Amino acid sequence: MQVYSAALVIPITGPSILGGSVAVKGSRILHVGERDWVLTTLAGTNFVELRTDGVLMPGLVNAHTHLQYTGMAELGQGQYHGFSDWAAAFNAIYDHTSHDWAKAAAAGANQCLRYGTTTVADVVTDAEAGSALGDIGLHGVTYWEVMDWSNSDWQDHGHDTVLAQLAKLPKTPGLGLSPHAPYSLETAPLLDVPDLARHRGMRLHIHLAESQLEAEWAAGRSGALADLWRSEVSSLHALRKFGVGHSATEFIDQLGVLGPDCHVAHGVYTTAQDRQLLRARGTTVALCPRSNQVIGLAAPPVAAYLQEG
Incomplete structure (x- = not known):
């Protein structure tokens, strides 16, 4: 003892x-x-x-991180003019620089322990980074990120591809699925990924309301959202193209993403109705104010989240 x-x-x-x-x-x-x-x-x-x-005291919890990007610290040292500007800078480094994702994720995991963080929700895009939590003995969940799937590609081979990718990842300390964001996936994968996770007892984690695209357009709230996505609307981008202003939070709720087994990252562009919906579904929010500031986004509505419970 x-x-x-x-x-x-x-x-x-x-x-x-x-x-x-x-x-x-x-x-x-x-x-x-x-x-x-x-x-x-x-x-x-x-x-x-x-x-x-x-x-x-108990170890700290980092409820949203990407440990494999530890070696891309230069990105976080910049200041950007909105989401598109930041995404261009991200892609330039991700696509045109050599990376050792396993080494970078291990370095990030070591930083967590050094500064008192013992539980981590780590979003993994490249499988080499998938063992970082378990290798060093951290608690938490490794979330395999599912992104950039169209409806047609998903229906052709998406389900089997994601299952094959999950099979390569360690189950310790925990394994979950992260449908990346409402703007990077069309409706078919957003419908199916939650089922894939829940049938296997896995948690879900999604980037939500981080970009201005995901905010509600008050002038465009016409028609029943449930009817829209079931018809010819294949994605959030298609909703916006048709002038439909319902928020991304409402959009993914219609697709069955939200629930007590899901937590979202960012939650910047949410209305009172969105936050009420998150509470009703038992979905929690991991705020990332420093990231939002670097990207050049609005500040998250911290006071509203606290006051509304």
């Missing part, structure tokens, strides 16, 4: 404890409290105590 004692213990779920201790047996936390109480409770048992003058 191990006892970890610190000048300050922050349990998160309760008040902070000056001169506190945490007793751990195997992978289970047995006691959290004042040091004198923990040691008295353990009297007569064998344990080893490690003491520090610092702070002891």
Whole structure:
């Protein structure tokens, strides 16, 4: 048994404890409290105590990252004028520079541990980066990213391709699916990917309301969205082409993406109705304000998320 004692213990779920201790047996936390109480409770048992003058608290959680892009830090050091400007800069580095995705992801995982992050939602685009969490012992989920599929290509070979890609990835610590974004997938993959995940007990993670394209166009809210996507509208881009202003949040909800087993990244361009929909579906949001600022997007509605619960 191990006892970890610190000048300050922050349990998160309760008040902070000056001169506190945490007793751990195997992978289970047995006691959290004042040091004198923990040691008295353990009297007569064998344990080893490690003491520090610092702070002891649960590891931090990074609910949205791409560890394989650790080596592309130069991208994050720029300042861009909106999503299209940033995407062009991203593609220039991704497509025209050599990368060792496994090495970059491992470096990112090491940075997580170094700075106290122990649980990570890591979105993986290149399979070489898929073992980074498990290799270093981090908790969390590796999300295989599904993107740039048209309806016709998906119906031809998308389902089998994604299953083959999943089979190459480690299951530890956890494996999920990330339908990239409403603007990068047409309706067929957005319908099918959630089913692929849920039938296998996997979680979902999607970029949502990050680009201006995904915001609601108030002037274009006409017609029933459910009827539109079931007819000739094959994608979010097609909705916009037809002048339909429903938000991307409403769009993917109609396709069955949202739910308590899904969390979204960014959530910048959401209305009160969008946020109400997320709450109703039990879908949580990972905000990324520094990324949004670098790209040149609006600030996420943090106060609204907090006030509305």
